[in-house]
Amino acid sequence: MGETIYSVVRSFSKYKSIIDGLTSDDITPNRDQCANLFSGSLKEYKGLFSSDKCEKGMKFLSFLKENVHSYKIADGCQYIYHWIYTDVLSKNESTHNIFTFYNNLMEAYDEYDVDTCKNHIEHIKKIIISKLDKLMELYKYFNQISSQIESCSCAKKCATLYNDYLKICHEENDQDFCNELENFKTSYENRVISLVCDDSLPKTLPSVRGNSFIVALTSCIVILSISFISFMLYKFTYLGSMLHARIIKKKIWNYIYKEPHEILYNSNMSNISSENSLYNISYNSTEYS
Incomplete structure (x- = not known):
């Protein structure tokens, strides 16, 4: 079926192994950055994002940028979006709140390492996280x-x-x-x-696609087949000639039947019109005499 906005999920296992494998020694250098983030633009999220998870997320984003030739930044950015949903917010927030949190986090992170995930925000916005x-x-x-x-x-x-x-x-x-x-x-x-x-x-x-696709396809084939067979019977067989002759005959009889009735109808209408004229003349003569 080709690529979809959800295709990245096939490679999530390797990004999960990266973030799960980060040790305390790996994440310690990011401690000051996290403290600054949650005392500033992300202050309202401080209760949702533990220091340990913040440091892991920061290190993961740095890892992506340092290993751009081995890993796709776009895939990594989508993985961190899912990671925030499952590991940080425990699937308790709405899609809107999760995306808002993610977007604010990426903007705050850009103060330290510009444009890691910024170019992929619009694509991520289309994803239904659940x-x-x-x-x-x-x-x-x-x-x-x-x-x-x-x-x-x-x-x-x-x-x-x-x-x-x-x-x-x-x-x-x-x-x-x-x-x-x-x-x-x-x-x-x-x-x-x-x-x-x-x-x-x-x-x-x-x-x-299910059975509905097969049923729809079968119906189309049957309708086309019936139409084609009917056309062939009408055009090239004795049955078609006979039907054609009967249609012509019916049209002739309709014409023969219709013509005298129209003549009779028109004649009657003329007589009625003449009688009305005579009546009007007589009426007018009486009125003025």
């Missing part, structure tokens, strides 16, 4: 699938989540979310094909 989180959960189990039989439970979890999210796709008609599910379907089927599990593990997943 759906990004659902896809993140899907890929979390997917990345645990290997060729070993222990992976069967993870694969089953993927199939269950996929079917749950498929309902959301159909209900809310989010094209990017639906397309990313279709991308996942392809990846899943390629990976589980070699798994040896019991029959309860589906080796294929339903398409986001």
Whole structure:
């Protein structure tokens, strides 16, 4: 299905390993920066963002800038957006509040290291964070699938989540979310094909297009086929000639029937008109005599 605004979720695992691997020695140099941030423009968020998490986030952004040839800054900026939602705000804030918090944090961070994520703000704004989180959960189990039989439970979890999210796709008609599910379907089927599990593990997943696409396509084909066959029968067969002759015959009879009736109707109307004229003359003569 190609790239979507949610495609970045496929690479989130490597960014998660980076931020999870940061030690206290790595984040200590950012302590003063965080203190300054939350005593200034981000003062209202101080209760939401612990010093430890702030320092981790600052170090992660610096890491992205220092390793621009190995990692995509755009992907890293989208990961930190999801990280704020799950690890900082514990999924308790609305999408608007999360984006506002993220945007304010990036603007404050730019005072120390300009433009790390600033160019990607508009793209991130389009992301529905709750759906990004659902896809993140899907890929979390997917990345645990290997060729070993222990992976069967993870694969089953993927199939269950996929079917749950498929309902959301159909209900809310989010094209990017639906397309990313279709991308996942392809990846899943390629990976589980070699798994040896019991029959309860589906080796294929339903398409986001569902049966409605097949029904619509079938209906179009049937309608076109009927139209084509009808045209061919009418144009090139005895049945078509017979129908054509009957239509011509009916038109002739209609004309024959219609013509005398119109003549009779016009004649009657003329007689009525003449009688009315005579009556008017007689009436006028009587009135003035």
